[in-house]
Structures are given as structure tokens and as C-alpha cells.
Amino acid sequence: MANQSKKQNQNQNQNQNQNQNQNQNQNQNQNQNHCHNQNSNKNTDEDFNLRETTPSLGSGRIARNDRAGTAFDLVEQMDYLYIKVVKARELQGNPSPFVELKLGGLISTTRHMENTSIPEWNQVFSILKDRIEATLIEISVKDKAKGNDLIGTISFDAIDVPRRVPPDSPLAPEWHRLVNKKREKIAMELMLAIWMGTQADEAFPEAWDLDATSVNGDGLGSIRSKVYLSPRLWYLRVNVIEAQELQIGEKNRQQPEIFIRVTIGNMILQTKISQSKNVNPLWNEDLMFAVAEPFDEHLVLSVEERTAPCKDENLGTVTIPLQEVDKRLDFRPPVSKWYHLGKHSNSDKNANVLKSRVHLRISLDGGYHVLDELTHYSSDLRATARQLWKPPIGVLELGILSAQNLTPTKTANGNGKGSTDAYCVAKYGQKWIRTRTILNSVNPKWNEQYTWEVFDPCTVITICVFDNSKLQAPNSNNKDSRIGKVRIRLSTLETGRVYTHLYPLIVLTPSGITKTGEIQLAVRFSCASLLNMMMMYSQPLLPDLHYLHPLSCHQIEILRHQATQIICKRMSRAEPPLRREVVEYILDVGSNMWSVRRSKANHYRIAIILSALVKFVKWFDQIRSWKNPLVTILVHILFLAFVCSPWMISSTVFLCLFLIGAWNYRGRPRHPPYMDVRLSQADAAHGHELEEEFDTFPTSLTQVDAMKMRYDRLRAIASRVQTVLGDLATQGERCYNLVSWRDPRATALFLMFCLIASVVLYVTPPKAVAAVMGFYGMRHPRFRDRLPGCPTNFLRRLPAKTDGLL
Missing domain, CATH: 2.60.40.150 (C2 domain)
Incomplete structure (x- = not known):
């Protein structure tokens, strides 16, 4: 039996040693995986970082310094071969000519002209010098009507092309005699110009890319560089005041529900139902629209009567051209006008003039800036009216x-x-x-x-x-x-x-x-x-x-949604x-939609802001705990100096801020801000969170289980937010109930404390009170109770309006 027990003990010890070895191996693997994850995260951070470069800008004239710049000194100089095809003459038989340019394997063509002997193209082609693989430039005139039959051709050597350096005058085009298939000169001539230039050439924005060999004519326009201007946007304010003598459909109807619908293009707004339910309704309500110059649209206003939950009856319509609307720079009330309503008949398109009329005050408000971007990403903050610029x-x-x-x-x-x-x-x-x-x-x-x-x-x-x-x-x-x-x-x-x-x-x-x-x-x-x-x-x-x-x-x-729609359309x-x-x-359309990722990012942003306060509280707690007695004694001395000389507090605070700012100058940011993956919480977002973020509104999801999961998660997040907001409201209500006699005993105790405190503070010097409060708050932990203090206990016992919540 003793031998068996010894063997069992040995087996147990062996098993324990094996388990310890396994645990050690697991810990080593975990440490290795942790190190690997840290390294992978580090590599990921490096991949998404901003990198400074030292390009040779402006052909070496400026390279990241502060010297005065010239035109196109922020880009590297690139040499282009330009070919400008102007026109041709002396063509025989009214063909449908076009010009084909061939440079090695690169082929491009101009648009063709229908039945003319003196075509004009005025097209410029360009090719980057580094992409030129052949020296021979072949320019041919062909007839589209005869199956691209060759009319004449001419060749140039790319090596002999003259160079033009901006801001030199443009190179004048010249007439060149063409040759036919038999290499014989013909009477037809082609006017063109060929030169070497850079992207600073005025012909660069309008030049067609000669390298676009796989692109058809429909897509060539989207290859060239272009400059666009946003339409000038205005806020249109329609103040609906009242209407008179409306012709109700049923004469015996009591208390009609009447409202006004205003339409501009595809934008529709409507007023509330008038509180004065009669034939002379009154609203005095503003409706705002975003409109753009030139004002080629009309404001259509219709008076509607709600006859059923989903049925409205038109009582009259008025159309107002936007060009007739007055512009204003301030908020002075514009002149109000009465407009007679008309009603369209079903038999013809003419409107029958009614006795009904509507009272309006319409203006184009140029004193506002029409927001088409998010406010914190705005690139322009000027008012609409140029007089205010x-x-x-x-x-x-x-x-x-x-x-x-x-x-x-x-x-x-x-x-x-x-x-x-x-x-x-x-x-x-x-x-x-x-x-x-x-x-x-x-x-x-x-x-x-x-x-x-x-x-x-x-x-x-x-x-x-x-x-x-x-x-x-x-x-x-x-x-x-x-x-x-x-x-x-x-x-x-x-x-x-x-x-x-x-x-x-x-x-x-x-x-x-x-x-x-x-x-x-x-x-x-x-x-x-x-x-x-x-x-x-x-x-x-x-x-x-x-x-x-x-x-x-x-x-x-x-209004921002309306502005973005107008800009997209233009x-x-x-x-x-x-x-x-x-x-x-x-324009970041849809960026204000709900997203768990953005909510987390905003949460961590708030946490970073409050981290300074948390650090101060922890530091003060260390002072109160006497972890470093020397520092605590120095803080007591400094506090006593502030009590004796309170005028030094503000100057010391500003001096500290100055010293902190001066110290941070060495570590000031040297690079512009950029998209931060870690700050955006994009690296930690789960797949289902991203699927919800990219879902349409209303949702296009048809899976019931996924919808239930999203809904339950949203409820969980909203419940935490609801709890925090409820706690904040509770604390505020408790502070208000100190003097509201909701709890008579608590209010009586608080008022007695206030009376005693007023007497004590009256007879006691303020320095002494401040010194006692400060030294009491920083007293040694040996003299401090770990339980909550009396003020905290008293405040927590006060009632709040939570008792009245369902």
C-alpha cells in the first residue's frame, strides 16, 4: 500500500510538472502572440502614417524652403510634346475629314467634319516626353465618309521639335503641304504647330492626351484637367402670413384644416395646419429654401385643404418667378404682397383667377452663408451677398x-x-x-x-x-x-x-x-x-x-441637403x-448618420479631454495620501502662500500656462493633420458595425436576425447613455431640492447650516477659512475616514424627480 501511495504521489507530481510546463508554454505562446500583435499594430500604424518627402520642385528652384515662389514652383517640371491641329484647306470634293496623329504605337484622332473642304479643328494633343517611344510623328488627314480613306499625310522628327518655355509667346502655327499615298505633294495644306513645353503651358488644360489609345471619343473629355465653379447659393425665405376668402369645397363644412404647400423644383415644404379654422386662415410661418443663380425656377405656392387622412384638395395656386424676388442684406422686413390665387381646370391648361388671395413676404437673404459642407470642414464662410465680402x-x-x-x-x-x-x-x-x-x-x-x-x-x-x-x-x-x-x-x-x-x-x-x-x-x-x-x-x-x-x-x-442636391445637379x-x-x-453627404464607430471615436475624444482632469485628481489624491511627504509639504507651503496672498493666484496660473506653452514649443506639430485610423476607431471596428454604417436609410437589410441584433445593440448603447443622462439629471434635481422643501427635514438642516455658516464666515477672516478648508482637505490619511463624507451622504439622501417616473 505504501508503494502504491508513493507511485500515486510520483504520478501526481509528474502530472503537476507537465501541467506547469504546459502553462509555461501557453504563457510563452501568449507572450509571443502579444509581441506579434504589438509588432503588427506597429507596422499598421507605420503604414497609415504621414511621410515627409523632398521632391525637386520647380525644376530644382524650390525644395521645401521659404523662398519666394513663381508660377508652377510647387510641382516637378514635366516635359510634354504638344501638337496643335488648326485647320486645312484645298480639300477636294467636300469630304468628311479628320486628322489622325501617330507616334509609334500611340494613335489619336480629331473630331471629323461633315462635307467641308475647309475644316477647322483647333485641337491640341500632348504626350509626356518620357512616354515617347518613337521619333517619327505622322499626321494624316483621312475621309470618314470613305471608310477612313487617306487624303494626305506629313511627317516630323520629334528630335527637331522646337522648345517653348513659358511665359514665351505662343508658337504661331504654320501651313504644311501634304503628300498622298504615292508620296507625291498635293495641293491640300494643313495648318498646325508642334513644340516641346511643360505643364505650365496655357495649352495644357485643353490638350487631349495622345496616350489615350484605348479610350473612345466619348471618354476623352473626362481625361483633361478642368476647373469648376459652384453655383452661387442663396437662402429663400417665404413668410406665409394669411389667406382670405378661400372657396371651400363643401359650404357646410365646419372648421376646415387648411395649410400651404410651397414647391421649388423637386423641393417641397408645407406649413402647419392653420389654427384659425375658417375661410381666412392665419399662419405667420417661415419656410426656408436653398436656391442658386441664375434664378430660372419658379416658386409654386398652393393652398390645400385636408379632407381625409391621406387626401388633400387644392384651393388655389400662385406661381412666382424667383427673378422678381427682392434681395436683402440684413434682417429688415421685406415688403409684404397679396397674391391672387388661380385654379387650373381639367379641360384646359389655363388658370381661372379666383377671388381668393394669399398674403406673403418673400426675400432672398444674402446675409447668411449657405452651408453646403459640414461646419467643421467648411472651406468658405462668406455671406452670399458680394457687398458683405x-x-x-x-x-x-x-x-x-x-x-x-x-x-x-x-x-x-x-x-x-x-x-x-x-x-x-x-x-x-x-x-x-x-x-x-x-x-x-x-x-x-x-x-x-x-x-x-x-x-x-x-x-x-x-x-x-x-x-x-x-x-x-x-x-x-x-x-x-x-x-x-x-x-x-x-x-x-x-x-x-x-x-x-x-x-x-x-x-x-x-x-x-x-x-x-x-x-x-x-x-x-x-x-x-x-x-x-x-x-x-x-x-x-x-x-x-x-x-x-x-x-x-x-x-x-x-437646407444643407438642398444645397448639396443643387450642386450635384449643376x-x-x-x-x-x-x-x-x-x-x-x-461634401461628406451622409456623414451625420448613426454609426457605432463614430460614437466610440467621440467617446474616446471626450475621454482624452477629461484625462487632464483625471490626472489632476490622481495627483491631488497622492498629495492627500502623503505618498511623497516632501512634495506634500511643499504643496502645503504653496497653498498657505496663496491664502495669505490671494492676488498671486491668477498671475501664477497665467504664468504656469505661459511656461507650459513655451515648453511645448519644442514638440510642436511639424506636419499637417491627416486621417488618423486609430482616432477614427476604424482599426477596431467589427464587421457587423461597418455593415450597419454602410447600410442605406431606410435600411435595405431583409434578414430578421441581423435586424434584431442591430436593434438590440442600439438599445444597449442607448440604455447606457440614458443612464448617464439620468444620473446627471438626478444630481441637478437634488441640488435644487436643497431649498425646495421637498424633504422638509433636509431643507431645514440645510438652511440651519447656511445660517450658521453665514455667521461663522462673517466673524472669521477669509484667509483663515481658506486655510482651514485647504489643510483639512489635504490632512494625513491617518486622520481621514474612508467612508463618504457628510456633504456627500447628505446630498445622496435628497429626493429627486425619479420618484415620479413610470
Whole structure:
């Protein structure tokens, strides 16, 4: 038995040793996994970081310094071969001519002219010098009507092309005699000009890309760079006052429910049902719209009567052209007018004039700034009326250099290799710019420079990168893919300095966060007068009317939606159009929708702000706990000095703030802000949270279980928020009930304490009271009770309105 027990003990010891070894191995694996996760997170952070670069800007003239700049000094100089085809003459037989340009394997054509012997094209073609693979330039005139039959041709050597350096005068085109198929000279002549230039050439924005060999004529317009202007937006205020002598359908109807519906384009608003339920209803209600110049739309106002829950009867209509509406710069009441109502008959389109009329006060309010962007991302804060504008305070220059390692979005020419047709769009103020589309390249180089006037330094420029989906399928409904977005706040930039950085391009999708590449930008903010710019910090952010007669948050959201719809519609009518998905992405449409990720990000932002207060409380707790007696004694001495000399408190506080700011100067930010993945909580977002964030509104989800999960999660989050808000309300109600006699005994005790405290404070010097309170709060833990104090216990016992809640 003893031997068996010894064997059992040995087996148990062996099992324990094996378990300990297994636990050690598990701990080692966990430590290794933890280290691996830390390293992977570190690598992830490095991938999403901003990187400073040192490009050779302006052909070496400026490279990240503060010297005075010249035109196109924020981009790298790129050499282009330009070919300008002007016109032809002496064509025989009224053909349908067009010009074909061939340079090695690159072929491009002009538009063809119908039945003319003296066609005029006035088209410019360009090709990057580095993409030239042959020296022979062949320019041919062909007949579209005869199956692209050759009429005449001419050849040039690319080596002998003259070079033009801006701002030289434009190169004058010349007439050139053509040769036929037999290499014989013919009477037909072609006027053209060929030269070598840079992207600073005035022909660059309108030049067609000679490298667009796989693009048909319908997509070529979207390749060139363009500048767009947002329409000038106004707020239209319709003050519906009253109506008179309305003709009710049923004469015996008592208390009719009458309201007014106002329509402008596809925007519809309506008043509340009039409280005076008779044939002379009264409203005195304002309806606000966002409209754009030129005012080619009409304001349609109709008086409606609610006859059933889902049925309305029209009592009369009036149409008012917006061009006849008065403009005002302040809030002086405009002249009110009576408008006679008309009613359309079913038999004809003519309106029958009624005796009914409506009293309106209509105005275009130019003293507001029409918000089309989020307020904290606004690029323009000026009022609509030009009379209220102030002179610009500076100039913003942006050089869009290149991009690296873009994510392929399509297959190039069916060869199985991924490619991207990337272009950039930037918006600041009313000016939008669109760069050239670089075909079939994941490392495109644009090197285009643009300039904006700056009226307020506390504004933001937005730069976005997209993939052009119209080139391979011009007639499709495919949307341009988002590649990434960059925002730069001008107030974070030093004036006169050139910032050259590689910004990470980040896209959030339902599958998670993705880095789609990097974009290289050069930014410079220059101010004409430092004093004028510093004065801007003392002025209101928005025009005065936003503060004297503010709009409600609900009105601002509706008007912003209307403004974005107007801009999308106008931009889509440009040539080439700036598509709706591009405009909405830049204007952050839908960014105010519910998102668990954004809620977490805002929670952590608040936690970071309150962390300073938490640190102070912890530090004071260490002082009260006498963990470091020397520091605690020094704090007591400093506190006693403040009690004896209270006038030193404010000066000491400001001196400390000055010293903290001066100390932080060494670690000041040297780079512009950029998209922070960790701050946005994008790296920690779960898949179901992202699916909910990208869901449409109303939801397009049909799975019941997923809907229940989202709803339950929202209820859980809302319950925590509800609890916190309830606790805050409870504490406030308890403080109010100190003197409300809701609890007679508690109120009596508090009033007795107030009476005694008033007497004591009257006869006791304030310094003594402050010293006693301070030393009592910092007393040694040996003399302190760990239980809550009397004031805390008294406050917690007070009643609140929670007793009346269901």
C-alpha cells in the first residue's frame, strides 16, 4: 500500500510538472502572440502614417524652403510634346475629314467634319516626353465618309521639335503641304504647330492626351484637367402670413384644416395646419429654401385643404418667378404682397383667377452663408451677398504631384493585370479643380498646380482621389470608385512654408479599413498681411445674421441637403461632368448618420479631454495620501502662500500656462493633420458595425436576425447613455431640492447650516477659512475616514424627480 501511495504521489507530481510546463508554454505562446500583435499594430500604424518627402520642385528652384515662389514652383517640371491641329484647306470634293496623329504605337484622332473642304479643328494633343517611344510623328488627314480613306499625310522628327518655355509667346502655327499615298505633294495644306513645353503651358488644360489609345471619343473629355465653379447659393425665405376668402369645397363644412404647400423644383415644404379654422386662415410661418443663380425656377405656392387622412384638395395656386424676388442684406422686413390665387381646370391648361388671395413676404437673404459642407470642414464662410465680402487675406497654392501604390480597380486591356485610371478632385471655396486622368497606372504623376484666394484661415481644403470608370464603359452606370481623401486645415500651416508630404489614402468599406495608396502633395499658404490675418481670430466664424437671427439645427440640415442636391445637379451638367458620387464624397453627404464607430471615436475624444482632469485628481489624491511627504509639504507651503496672498493666484496660473506653452514649443506639430485610423476607431471596428454604417436609410437589410441584433445593440448603447443622462439629471434635481422643501427635514438642516455658516464666515477672516478648508482637505490619511463624507451622504439622501417616473 505504501508503494502504491508513493507511485500515486510520483504520478501526481509528474502530472503537476507537465501541467506547469504546459502553462509555461501557453504563457510563452501568449507572450509571443502579444509581441506579434504589438509588432503588427506597429507596422499598421507605420503604414497609415504621414511621410515627409523632398521632391525637386520647380525644376530644382524650390525644395521645401521659404523662398519666394513663381508660377508652377510647387510641382516637378514635366516635359510634354504638344501638337496643335488648326485647320486645312484645298480639300477636294467636300469630304468628311479628320486628322489622325501617330507616334509609334500611340494613335489619336480629331473630331471629323461633315462635307467641308475647309475644316477647322483647333485641337491640341500632348504626350509626356518620357512616354515617347518613337521619333517619327505622322499626321494624316483621312475621309470618314470613305471608310477612313487617306487624303494626305506629313511627317516630323520629334528630335527637331522646337522648345517653348513659358511665359514665351505662343508658337504661331504654320501651313504644311501634304503628300498622298504615292508620296507625291498635293495641293491640300494643313495648318498646325508642334513644340516641346511643360505643364505650365496655357495649352495644357485643353490638350487631349495622345496616350489615350484605348479610350473612345466619348471618354476623352473626362481625361483633361478642368476647373469648376459652384453655383452661387442663396437662402429663400417665404413668410406665409394669411389667406382670405378661400372657396371651400363643401359650404357646410365646419372648421376646415387648411395649410400651404410651397414647391421649388423637386423641393417641397408645407406649413402647419392653420389654427384659425375658417375661410381666412392665419399662419405667420417661415419656410426656408436653398436656391442658386441664375434664378430660372419658379416658386409654386398652393393652398390645400385636408379632407381625409391621406387626401388633400387644392384651393388655389400662385406661381412666382424667383427673378422678381427682392434681395436683402440684413434682417429688415421685406415688403409684404397679396397674391391672387388661380385654379387650373381639367379641360384646359389655363388658370381661372379666383377671388381668393394669399398674403406673403418673400426675400432672398444674402446675409447668411449657405452651408453646403459640414461646419467643421467648411472651406468658405462668406455671406452670399458680394457687398458683405472682405478682401482676401492670403493665397493657397496646391501642387498635386503624384500617387504611389494605388489599389488596382480594373483589369487593363484584358491582360489580367490590375490598373487604375486615377484623377484628383480638390475643393476650396467655390472653386473645384479636377486633374487629368492618368491611364493604366498605379503610380500616376500629375504635377499640376492650382491657386485659391483665402478669406479665412480657419478653413479646410479637401482633396480626393477617384478611379475613372467611364473610360472603358462610357455608357455604363458604374460609379467612380473612391480611392481616398485628404483634408488640410489652413490654420495648421505656417505661412510661406512649402509642405511636401505623402498622405495615406484610406477607404473604409463594409469589410474593414483599407489603405489604397499614398498621394504626394505640396501645399503653401501665403498671407499678404499678418495683422489682417490675426484680426480674423477675433471675428465671428459665420456672418452676423447666423448669430442675430439664427437658424435651427433642423433647418440647417434640410437646407444643407438642398444645397448639396443643387450642386450635384449643376456639376453633372458641366462638360466633362463632375459626377454625383464625386460631389457627395467631397461634401461628406451622409456623414451625420448613426454609426457605432463614430460614437466610440467621440467617446474616446471626450475621454482624452477629461484625462487632464483625471490626472489632476490622481495627483491631488497622492498629495492627500502623503505618498511623497516632501512634495506634500511643499504643496502645503504653496497653498498657505496663496491664502495669505490671494492676488498671486491668477498671475501664477497665467504664468504656469505661459511656461507650459513655451515648453511645448519644442514638440510642436511639424506636419499637417491627416486621417488618423486609430482616432477614427476604424482599426477596431467589427464587421457587423461597418455593415450597419454602410447600410442605406431606410435600411435595405431583409434578414430578421441581423435586424434584431442591430436593434438590440442600439438599445444597449442607448440604455447606457440614458443612464448617464439620468444620473446627471438626478444630481441637478437634488441640488435644487436643497431649498425646495421637498424633504422638509433636509431643507431645514440645510438652511440651519447656511445660517450658521453665514455667521461663522462673517466673524472669521477669509484667509483663515481658506486655510482651514485647504489643510483639512489635504490632512494625513491617518486622520481621514474612508467612508463618504457628510456633504456627500447628505446630498445622496435628497429626493429627486425619479420618484415620479413610470
